[in-house]
Amino acid sequence: MLTRVLCALGLTLLAALPAAAQLTDNFSDGDFTANPAWTGDATSFQVTAQQLQSNGPAVTGTQLQLVTPVQAVTGTVWEFWANLRLATSGGNLADVWLISEQADLKASGNRGYFVRLGGTPDEVALFRKDATGSGTYVINGADLTLSSSTNNLVRVRVTRSTAGAWNLERDLTGGTTYVSEGTATDNTYQRSQYVGVLLTYSSANNRSFYFDDFRVSDTNAPLLSSATPQSGTQLDVLFNEPVAANTPASAFRLASGATATSAVRDANDPGLVHLTFAGTFPLGQSTLEARNVVDLFGNVASGPLTATFSYSGTPIQPGPNQLLITEILADETPQVGLPASEFIEIYNPSATNPLDLAGVRLTKAGASSAAVFAAGATLLPGEYAVVCASTRTAQFAAFGKVFGLTNFPSLTNAGDQLLLRGRDGRLIFEVNYADTWYRDNSKKDGGWTLEMVDTGNPCGGMDNWLASTDASGGTPGRQNSVRASNPDRTAPALLRAVAATPTLVRLQFAEKLDSAQAANPALYSLGSGGPAVQRASPVPFDFRSVELTLAAPLTVNQPYTVTVQRATDCVGNAAGPATSGTLALPSVAARGDVVINEILFNPRTEAVDFVELLNRSDKYIDLQGWTITRVRPDSTLDSRVIITDAYVLAPGQLAVLTSRPDVVQAQYPSSNDPAAFLPALTLPTFPDDAGSVVISNAQGLRIDRFDYSEDMHLALLDTRDGVSLERLRPDGPSRGANFHSAAGSVGYATPGRRNSQFLAESANSQQFAVEPEVFTPDDDGQQDYTTLRYNLDAAGYAASVTVYDAQGRLTRRLVRNETLPTTGFFQWDGLTDSSRKAPIGYYVMLIELYKPGGGSKKEYKKTVVVGARL
Template sequence: MKAILLLLCFFPLWASAQLRDDFADGNFTANPAWTGDAASFQVATQQLQSNGPAATGTQIALSTPCQASTGTVWEFWANLKLATSSGNLADVWLMATQADLKNTNNTGYFVRLGGTADEVSLFRKDSTRAAVLVIDGVDGTLASTTNNLVRVRVTRTTANRWTLERDLTGGRTFVAEAAQPIDGTYQRSAYFGVSLLYSSANNRAFAFDDFVVSDATPPLLARAIAVDSRQLDVVFNEAMDAATATNPANYRLQSGAVPTAARFFSAANAMAVRLTFGADFATQNVLEARNVADLYGNVAAGPLTAAFAGPPAAPQVGDLIISEIFADETPQVGLPLSEYVEIYNRSTTKVISLSGVKLGKPTSTTAFAVFADTAKLLPGQYAVVCGSTRISQFTQPGVKVYGPTNFPSLSNGGDQLVLRARDGRTLFEVTYSDTWYRDPKKKDGGWSLEMIDANSFCGGAENWTASTDPLGGTPGKANAVRATLADATAPTLLRAVALNATTVRAYFSEKLDSVSAAIAGRYALAAPGPAVVRAAPIGPDFRQVDLTLGTALQPSRPTTLTVQTATDCVGNASGPLQSAALALPEAAVSGDVVINELLFNPRTGGVRFVEVLNRSSKFINLQGWQIGNQKPDGSVDADVLSPGPLVLTPGQLLAFSTSSSNLLAYYPASSDAANLVQLSSFPTFPDESTALLFNSVGIEIDQLAYSKNLHLSLLSSQEGVSLERIRANGLSNGSNFHSAASAVGYATPGRPNSQAQDTPGGNQELTVTPEVFTPDDDGQQDFATLNYQLDQPGYAATVTVYDALGRLTRRLVRNETLPTTGFVQWDGVDDRGRKAAVGYYILLVELFRPSSGEKREYKKTVVLGARF
């Protein structure tokens, strides 16, 4: 008996068939309505038959709505009156997401009748890809060339196990294929239908009948997922009845909470229900569902249960950190040849959402890498983060891997890495260096840097070291070097700088808690100084705080910044008040800052340095200043002294080089680490040139024409010997510089010069100091100085040294115009570069004023001695 019946899911429990069509009504346009290539099909003798164009390669299809997907039985009758082949076959779509079954983007499952193997098989179709064989039927099942009669039954359980059965007589004595695989790739369906491919002679060779799709299985609760603190998405294994699935009374948490609202997640998806609750979820929850029915009236009395954690939380400072860095992948030790960083959820209870979290280098112009909205980390979970094309290299069981676009390139020698929240807040910062490996072999590559104690995540070099794992690192796993390394040290105030009249920047020894550091009441300037009205910690490392003042500072007027307390990012707070002196810098003019010491010929393995001295009463900011030397072609080889604020106080000196540690090693007793500044690059400073000092806008502040001839000729070697300024207020010329004393190791970087002399006092016109000198470069009376103070400008002078017998020993000055005050030095060397003999000497000074013709002559006695 033929019957026509289509029952949808909104009817009572007595309905067991969701789709039934035996074409007894003589059409396929109603009860149910099939759409597609309608002109290419007909109903004849109560069967659906093909009637398409007689053209080889033609594909025709019909489909009808059907949402049955799991816990379902599909059955149909077919007769293919042809010899099946790759160009003559029929696909019966059990589940399809699109009405157009010929669309290559369609997804779902279909039974294929025929094909090259003349079989009945089950396939899965993934979007745009070739169909995947799920159950491979016995070859030759449909071997007739004129009459391939078959009835097919396919069953899918709620556990996603598939069974394919057939009866080649068209009856119901089914024979099952041996394979019964599990495939749960697709859980949703929208259409059922047939798709035919044929050659020109077979356009009317396909017939179908008795389509029945049945679901007599109650629905299951697949999962529950917290969307936020009060919304929950509930997912069933099949399409649900709206009346029961969207009834809030059918749901509750085991804690007793019931939802205030329930609705389908979207109109196109009747498998997912969004529940809204009136209070926040606990960390762990269990949802219960009762008396919910599927689209076909099958009721699950329940309770159906699903456990779920509280919603993924946006990370806060200290939750998400970088715990491992692999910057130098060669030579390979055991890790993949790909850079990576490892991130870690420090929380023991919180699931962290990585949605919108950014990873990158703040100094780079490349956009930050951004994690996908679905990315998350469970409590205590690690994850590898690498380039998007390198994910497969780190994929292994138990290891979570993320490969966001724009993964930053990691510099081998060191770099700064930052994790930022979706709203731009800094979550974590690390500025690593290859010195952190603490192992010269591992520093060369193939080994990762691992954090030692994740609870001391604010630490720097002391909390990182090279991995000890035999593979070279532990990507996605607990670090091999993990150990307790508690941070109990409170931050200290290092210095303070006035950036402008109303802004003071405070520098601290470690990363601060950005919230407490922003409390303006913790900072004060010495009375009657201006009030601090705002405090702004500077990211990404929060070692600096910019303070806004209520009124302006006065230039070069010293004051003191006091910090009541400072708290680092792990909670250590400083105790007593801390303070730092500062003043508003003012512009320097030529001669305010001078070159005070120069080492241009270092020892083997040593580095060059230049020391500058502020001989003014001003506070001077050296930010953007440059030091350099003039090259033979007239150009200048220069480097910046400081890209950031660096204030030189009155009388202060600073020595600049490429390695402060090198200067401390070569001059351990005569250098001061507090006054050494390390630069990344430095001018060449050959043996003869002009050293130049420029301010931030390129104006020359000082210059010194130097050469190796300025050194004491009695030195056995000039290597590692600096030239020191003799008088701070003297001219920047060769006569005001002398070789540093041997007693201090031949240089004084960051310390007062060993050969410095104060300007002599008194009103004498000409004086010689000391009266006895010993030119042995021991730093004590190494040269004699003729100091002069003239009554008026315009004198030209000649200064000559004679021994006690009146013999010419040395011409010091020849017809040089002199300023009104100054000095001339004699180092005890004669005109032939040899040390003069011990004894008495006469310094003959001849002064002449060309404007008036006036002449003066003076004789001064000095003794050249020797130490015994």
């Protein structure tokens, strides 16, 4: 039996992208959705008699498409059989794409090559599709080749040599006695992701297209196209086709004998390899030799393949992290000593290589325009320069080299993401600064710059930036005042894994990753029971996230363990041998699944509020789009979105919401868990005396509400500032009786950790039970209160609970005629009715229980002891 195969041959199987492969497909198994998988308008195709047949809507002007991943581009033969059982015309034709950059063949910006069957000339022709326009002839086949109105049978073979020479052949009997339609040379596009078919038809021809015997083969070894120095030690090597991702550095050496120390395939162009050498290239011409380089199909270029390049020490175009932003003034007022104008400082960290800045673009993430460095702009090794608006250049002339740029971006005081891009669009440097990086509230208010601490740690983020300590407010054009050794020796940690959709998993790491390394899907696994990872896509521009595309959908609410075999940060620290995390496809939250577990509404001076959520259900729940709301006394609402990205809470997991995670963590250094903090958000203003907090999901369903009051705090506290209210029982109601002041022994709050006043579920089945029978109300977090639990045989009972001392004197009216559910509890904090601490000794709880419907009363007595720690 003939089979369908989509595989990368030889040693490159694990190294290749999952889309890379040779193709053989004759549809003999009656299926086009697997081995290989053709995707697109799949519901509009079917397999009939072991042939792929169109079966789309009978609507004139319809276009249908199917594609399957193939990356073969040069030294390649494409073959297929087709039968168009219709009269071809401008509205009835088939385009068979041999090379396509996109999965959407209809996209106006797609680029590649296709064979057209039919069209107005009724021809078999080869076209090139550019980003604009509908197509340009490469080989114009003879007109009226497909002239039948019912049976246009043809087998097509297209060959492209490694030199870019195309040959288009066809056999109108469907056999292999080919006749050439012509030859041509075209090397415009050297990269591909897909092959596919794109059909256009009128209503009567929706089932008239048949295809079979697709075959794509590449038996040619890769060729070395060029070698281009990016610095004195870095060389970009370009091949004529994609090569294996694990091509070793030892495959590359200079004719002088120097061997590359690292080789990294580009994340976006699999035919481009970035080489690094230990020593600086000699001046003048050098020759690179490559041996035993393997393409995605197992073809080995034993070599040596050679390419010459020249290094003159003249300015070179900067590559990643070869041009840095090292200082930022976003808030220029009040003026301290620097010009009252926004600026950034750039720096060339190389000791030997001057940089050619011509065409380098400075922009903000998401901006439609950029500030572009003019021709002739250079930055010498170790040199700093000020970059500002073109109208402000004169203000900075005294600080040394200044680049005044048109369209200099406006810098937001609170924070922005700034990007430097090369003239080819490649990302050179990214910094996503925030005013929290100052760590100094007075300097944050304006006039002071943010400075990079260690230029050898360009990806350090917040940990590598501080407020300037220079008396003038900054150090534009010279070494930073905060400069110090601050190397990154920590491997990137996996913070969380989230199922964004059934087939898309997002991994969040603690620091920036090497995007080229992170793009290898073989590094990721969801375990033996999980679907395979098809594609790994580092998320620009800070590359702290990686999106994994899965081969099959996840099952709702089923936990999976995602394992990362190796994660490498942008300075080369690698995590190994594996790091892992748990994820699950979330289910829909119901009311009460997530509850308010802790709230700080009266923070200390210079501190901030926080609200802690608890997932008390057995579900995995996504908080994306949820809101936190303050209900004002006039019933108006002040709502804020908790998080805009997917963020899944596991059963029992906590999430802390606050505007300043760093401040909350500093206020409670031994009683917080940083991993539980969501990204900073602007909380509603919660009054110190009383208020209402509401949590709602993305559809507006109220999930939980808590009406708090400062009177819920323990009356014995010297101050309530900085003391949170904690939920006692996770499964209890969101009412004041189920909350208590956090214990002083833990610092009066536990953001992200189990509550200090946590009350475990009791196994006691008595109608009334006191736990503990001896308690010490001293706010140390250990038996600070006692709980009277009840377990009734029916709903509707009413009860009063009164506490008496050993002499029978009234101590506390705890409950007065309160209607009870079948189970619950009352809490006594050891205070009298006058809010004083009850003396040490024995006490009796008198419980008066009234039957539903006004029936008889029963009385119960429980003994409890108020003690003290010696």
